Amino acid sequence: MDRHEFGAAVRQLREDTAPAAVGLPAGRRRTRGLRREELGDLAGMSADYVRRLEQGRSHPSAGVVNAIARALRVGRADYERLCALAGYAAADGQVPNEIGPGAMRLLERFTDTPMFVSDAAMNLVAVNKAFLALGHWELTGDPWEWNIAWRTFCDPFHRFQQSPAEATDHQSVLVAQLMSTRLRFPADVALAALVDELRSRSRLFDTLWRAPRPVTAYESSASFVHPDGDAVTLVGNLLAIPGDDLAALILTAAPGSADAARLAEIVDDAGEPAVIRVGRPDPR
Missing domain, CATH: 3.30.450.180 (Beta-Lactamase)
Structure with a gap:
């Protein structure tokens, strides 16, 4: 796996996630997306651990990858990408081909x-x-x-x-x-x-x-x-x-x-x- 690529992907997804999309109040925010503390709370981990992941300083387990994907409510494509970057196979393995x-x-x-x-x-x-x-x-x-x-x-x-x-x-x-x-x-x-x-x-x-x-x-x-x-x-x-x-x-x-x-x-x-x-x- 490439820890830095995985960390960059998590940060991008966190910043692209609207608070309302995961049940959080929007309020006044200086930066877009979720705060690290909010992602940590939703995923059951500390903000410091989220920071280490995003900086490529920690190796995520498969459970951590799944927890982050659930917390951010990502689609199948983003979930598959997070799994791949972390070095794990996703839950199933057939290429989607349905046109939405x-x-x-x-x-x-x-x-x-x-x-x-x-x-x-x-x-x-x-x-x-x-x-x-x-x-x-x-x-x-x-x-x-x-x-x-x-x-x-x-x-x-x-x-x-x-x-x-x-x-x-x-x-x-x-x-x-x-x-x-x-x-x-x-x-x-x-x-x-x-x-x-x-x-x-x-x-x-x-x-x-x-x-x-x-x-x-x-x-x-x-x-x-x-x-x-x-x-x-x-x-x-x-x-x-x-x-x-x-x-x-x-x-x-x-x-x-x-x-x-x-x-x-x-x-x-x-x-x-x-x-x-x-x-x-x-x-x-």
């Missing part, structure tokens, strides 16, 4: 913006019609055809083009995400099979798995070559969806640019907006 109302609202509201939602194993769960309109995601019939990591390392898209630097960032994010997910869900058989297959089929993935690159950015740009021959350059931003352990990738063009105009044409030609559920939670 928050993620659905994102897809339904941004109808003119290409977007998809993926689970922690990098399987696409749902996409909007604007994303499919880009025309680059060819279906192959392969069991992993909707998995982002598989398509990147083992079956690349011909109409998705990146510079070497952008591709490096993209690959680093995918490997880091899968490594974190594998640690948090050690009992997920489908995830283990996916990682084993990636390591067997892709020398690059296996190299990065054994010696991962640092993640420097959670966005990258790429050119999408439309089937009609024209290309549009878009920037992808990866956003976490708290509570569901899902992520959304949003693709945008620079405002007022030729790419923005071309993207608008592509989306208009796609017809009525729609959300399509496409994910494969069990890729076997």
Whole structure:
């Protein structure tokens, strides 16, 4: 475990927790979130122990991790992350793949913006019609055809083009995400099979798995070559969806640019907006 990362995560969660959310009066406060004393009272430990945890000076037991998660009333995703950082497996080990109302609202509201939602194993769960309109995601019939990591390392898209630097960032994010997910869900058989297959089929993935690159950015740009021959350059931003352990990738063009105009044409030609559920939670 990395005590400092665990401590930083606890502090972030404490500061992000509204007092009212855990049954405490808000009152006048100089700082946001809960005080260490309040978290200690709720979790059954001293404020000094909470301080030592946040400073990385104490190793938490599994019971302490559970007590903090209960006290802060965190969602499943945050609980899994705390367990992973503390070096423990969570209570169960299957990657969640249900798309909640928050993620659905994102897809339904941004109808003119290409977007998809993926689970922690990098399987696409749902996409909007604007994303499919880009025309680059060819279906192959392969069991992993909707998995982002598989398509990147083992079956690349011909109409998705990146510079070497952008591709490096993209690959680093995918490997880091899968490594974190594998640690948090050690009992997920489908995830283990996916990682084993990636390591067997892709020398690059296996190299990065054994010696991962640092993640420097959670966005990258790429050119999408439309089937009609024209290309549009878009920037992808990866956003976490708290509570569901899902992520959304949003693709945008620079405002007022030729790419923005071309993207608008592509989306208009796609017809009525729609959300399509496409994910494969069990890729076997």
